[in-house]
Amino acid sequence: MGLLVVGSIALDSVETPFDKTDNALGGSSTYISLSASYFSGPVYLVGVVGDDFQEEHIELLEDHNINLEGLQKIEGGRTFRWGGKYHYDLNVRDTLFTDLGVFEKFDPVIPEKLRKCSFVVLGNIQPDLQTKVLDQIVKPKFVVCDTMNLWIENQKEDLLKVLKRVNVLIINDSEARLLSQEPNLIKAAHKIREMGPQYLIIKKGEHGALLFGEEGTFSAPAYPMENIYDPTGAGDSFAGGFTGYLLKTGDVTFENLKRAVVYGSALASFCVEKFSTKGLEDLSYFAIHDRFMEFHNLSMFDTDE
């Protein structure tokens, strides 16, 4: 009955070599929800904001048919704020400040009606909160999970508990190496899948993404980008596009997961073309499908001469 997205909602102040912005809409659940909104199913966002969260952001989310019944607004509280600066090499960024605000005491209570969502994306939040979310869901069909180095390093026990309950873990290459303590990504993938996830996706930024499952391995190319304006949210957009497509098709076979990885990659490529969430605001399913086909053309070859 739809896709439940739980994660952070933030106001981001981001500086890249090309531009800067203050208090722009951000946060993992924002990027995930916007990306997933272009596929057919209903998207339910669960998160927390303060009373400083602008009405225009609410409207943007609602304009994308994102259901906000699970959005908690704390009167007198401040929305989570994050400031970051990217270097000329956009793979390197410094966090300038983190002001957790209402996110510090975020208690992800899932409204009764949303507990029957068939697809769940656990955005990058503390592992014990991810567990708390899963405990409330009634027989989820498919759970997709993100995490980060901070939790791998500091809350590994809690994270390992979550991993036993998810269908897909989506992380980047350095996180995969950190989690598995194994430099070779192929060996790392084996180790991580033994921790629980049925499928593992390793995002490699400008080098594409790898999907690992019992059925085999799939290598998705990266979109050849000449200009990346703001990498913020790329990973979340990937997760949103990936899960949105699965929800739309209702098909979680390995063959369909491959396509979902490419749709995820497509959404991530749109995301980084503009600042903040701008790259995700005015898309259409047709534009996304066109890019999906570009990925196909990029990596296809006939085996016959």
Added chain:
Amino acid sequence: MGLLVVGSIALDSVETPFDKTDNALGGSSTYISLSASYFSGPVYLVGVVGDDFQEEHIELLEDHNINLEGLQKIEGGRTFRWGGKYHYDLNVRDTLFTDLGVFEKFDPVIPEKLRKCSFVVLGNIQPDLQTKVLDQIVKPKFVVCDTMNLWIENQKEDLLKVLKRVNVLIINDSEARLLSQEPNLIKAAHKIREMGPQYLIIKKGEHGALLFGEEGTFSAPAYPMENIYDPTGAGDSFAGGFTGYLLKTGDVTFENLKRAVVYGSALASFCVEKFSTKGLEDLSYFAIHDRFMEFHNLSMFDTDE
């Protein structure tokens, strides 16, 4: 009328975290020729060795039907020797010693009969020697060229002259950035193709390879390798497999170049599975084709649900 390969022939002393070897057969033209030998056409190797070059190496090359009419043997001279040590991260290596020997005064004279070769691979040697080779060839159909950071940094003028005369330049990502002075690989590719090469292949090691042409861009996956024993010769094996397949098919369309990139990647993957040239010695066209199909399975997805 066949494939002409010009490059170094060496005796390599290589140490990796897994094993070490002394005075093993090596050199760019050796790896290129062995890789190309599994395809149908005659392969002509042009290079120079000293009288210390072992008969067993000659036999190995001849067993692979590699024509050695262009092999110069300098009496009283010493074969080029190279020593290198790979770190635990196999992408990092130190050159322990370089003893040019007879290679220092290598004059690539192409025997009359070989000047009509339709396919030419210019292995990684000084750009002015590459030019000297091209000057001797009668209307080559297709010229494939390799180079390295040393020549990009120290003999750029000479290199740029060569680039105007080649169909395909094959380099790795760091060489592409160095040559173009552009960190973004897609922009780098545009710049390099403007220097002359009709096609550019950028090898990205464990991240696969990119082919750029007027017709578009092709992204080939990397073979998922759990164990790499010796990376020496991987790039040369790629060039040999790539060109060998083109020679076999006689087809230099973009669609066929894509397949050739995958055959090149297949040969490189065999190369690094064993020490020195061992991974290339006992292959068959069937084994290579099987691996080609594995690359296909790895990257294919249907666009229809």
